[in-house]
Amino acid sequence: MIFISTWLVTLLLIAFPYPAFLTLALPHFGFLFVTWWGLMRNYQLSMTLLLISSLPVDVLYGTALGLHGLLFALIAYALTLLGPSIRQVNWVRQSTVVFVVLLIASSVSYWARTLTGQSPEFYILVLQAFVSAVLWSPMRWLYDGLAQYTQEIGAERQ
Amino acid sequence: MRPLFSETSVAAVRLIVAVTFSVATIFIDSRFDALTLVRQVIKTALWPVEQVAFLPGKVSTEVFGWAQSQELIVTRLESLALENERLRTEQLKLQTLRAENSELRRLLGVQERVNERLLQAQIERLSNDPFVHRVTINRGLLAGVAAGQPVISADGLVGQVVAAYPHASDVLMMTDATHHLPVQVTRTRERAIAVGVGRMDRVELRNLPDTVDIVPGDLLETSGLGERFQPGIPVAQVKEVIRAPGQPFARVIAEPLAPLARLSLVMVDLSEDEL
Numbered sequence: 262m263i264f265i266s267t268w269l270v271t272l273l274l275i276a277f278p279y280p281a282f283l284t285l286a287l288p289h290f291g292f293l294f295v296t297w298w299g300l301m302r303n304y305q306l307s308m309t310l311l312l313i314s315s316l317p318v319d320v321l322y323g324t325a326l327g328l329h330g331l332l333f334a335l336i337a338y339a340l341t342l343l344g345p346s347i348r349q350v351n352w353v354r355q356s357t358v359v360f361v362v363l364l365i366a367s368s369v370s371y372w373a374r375t376l377t378g379q380s381p382e383f384y385i386l387v388l389q390a391f392v393s394a395v396l397w398s399p400m401r402w403l404y405d406g407l408a409q410y411t412q413e414i415g416a417e418r419q
Numbered sequence: 420m421r422p423l424f425s426e427t428s429v430a431a432v433r434l435i436v437a438v439t440f441s442v443a444t445i446f447i448d449s450r451f452d453a454l455t456l457v458r459q460v461i462k463t464a465l466w467p468v469e470q471v472a473f474l475p476g477k478v479s480t481e482v483f484g485w486a487q488s489q490e491l492i493v494t495r496l497e498s499l500a501l502e503n504e505r506l507r508t509e510q511l512k513l514q515t516l517r518a519e520n521s522e523l524r525r526l527l528g529v530q531e532r533v534n535e536r537l538l539q540a541q542i543e544r545l546s547n548d549p550f551v552h553r554v555t556i557n558r559g560l561l562a563g564v565a566a567g568q569p570v571i572s573a574d575g576l577v578g579q580v581v582a583a584y585p586h587a588s589d590v591l592m593m594t595d596a597t598h599h600l601p602v603q604v605t606r607t608r609e610r611a612i613a614v615g616v617g618r619m620d621r622v623e624l625r626n627l628p629d630t631v632d633i634v635p636g637d638l639l640e641t642s643g644l645g646e647r648f649q650p651g652i653p654v655a656q657v658k659e660v661i662r663a664p665g666q667p668f669a670r671v672i673a674e675p676l677a678p679l680a681r682l683s684l685v686m687v688d689l690s691e692d693e694l
Contacts (some may be wrong), residue, residue, distance in 0.1 A: 275428045278544035281545055284548075295662060316461055322548040326454050328458065338434045379596045
């Protein structure tokens with residue numbers, strides 16, 4: 262239930278029609294979703310679920326199917342390894358680590374996009390990783406709240 | 420649910436499997452276009468989510484519409500009535516020209532073009548990926564839209580439909596880095612390929628001879644080669660011609676005539692499949 266609710270909210274955030282001028286300043290909500298799962302709830306996450314959940318993200322962004330699956334898997338793996346050491350540190354340090362991980366994912370994204378015929382500019386990917394890292398803290402708060410709310414509803418039903 | 424990373428070695432194996440699967444999917448989707456059905460199914464399933472995401476925008480438009488003053492609406496109506504009169508006059512001229520054109524084509528023994536069937540559509544969202552110039556329009560298979568149909572605006576070409584779903588379609592704009600469009604210069608009939616470079620305000624003509632007769636201000640239109648777009652649709656205006664000393668080819672930079680970043684209404688040319 263928690264996975265579905267956080268995933269739906271992420272899809273809503275991605276599907277929201279932002280004005281064209283904001284495109285460069287938007288965080289990657291899909292990355293933030295995987296960051297939260299990889300960092301906070303990796304013990305509940307399965308790779309198959311991650312790959313399946315990445316396909317609608319590809320469709321919404323209009324990228325080749327599988328691109329976000331690749332990036333999600335890398336982010337989840339890296340953050341799961343780093344998770345125990347950074348889960349309890351303050352938000353600035355946490356955001357810094359998230360920025361580094363997303364930067365690596367962006368480099369892979371740059372490589373994969375070049376293979377599919379796009380001509381991405383790397384600084385835009387860096388900017389996106391930076392904005393995502395800056396927004397990590399409020400998004401974590403949002404996902405935490407959502408998870409708690411979903412859990413409470415589940416408990417009430419039982 | 421099985422835990423993802425219970426042991427590092429198992430996790431590494433799973434990562435390798437996921438990466439291999441993803442890379443294979445990327446390759447199949449981008450090179451062979453074999454996953455269209457999967458994309459269609461996912462997009463159709465996402466339709467309710469998209470509608471919920473569009474709701475705030477629709478509500479704000481409605482509220483803004485209600486909040487507009489009576490005076491402003493009357494002024495707008497007057498200006499629209501004037502515009503309508505002008506367009507009706509233009510249409511009369513167009514009908515005469517069409518008849519003349521048809522007669523000339525008949526005399527020359529050239530096959531007459533099929534009448535255009537245009538379908539109005541609204542742009543619902545622009546892809547949030549900065550490198551993908553795709554928009555979603557609110558017309559799909561149920562309205563007769565199909566992949567490959569050109570999409571135009573009042574000012575010129577926008578792009579083409581690349582994926583059609585029951586209630587919506589994805590349109591690839593001509594400025595997308597993967598889009599190539601056969602064009603010709605209106606003044607000289609010089610043919611070229613307009614390539615998107617991933618910027619909304621720019622397309623480029625590459626590999627043109629250094630001596631090519633193109634100057635800033637020239638208009639580009641579709642050439643009709645490739646049999647996807649009818650010839651003569653306005654595309655872009657030349658902004659800059661770069662002739663680097665010692666280089667055999669010139670590079671031409673042009674700006675699309677349609678304001679791609681600000682568009683809200685477009686027309687899908689349904690007649691293309693009858694060409």
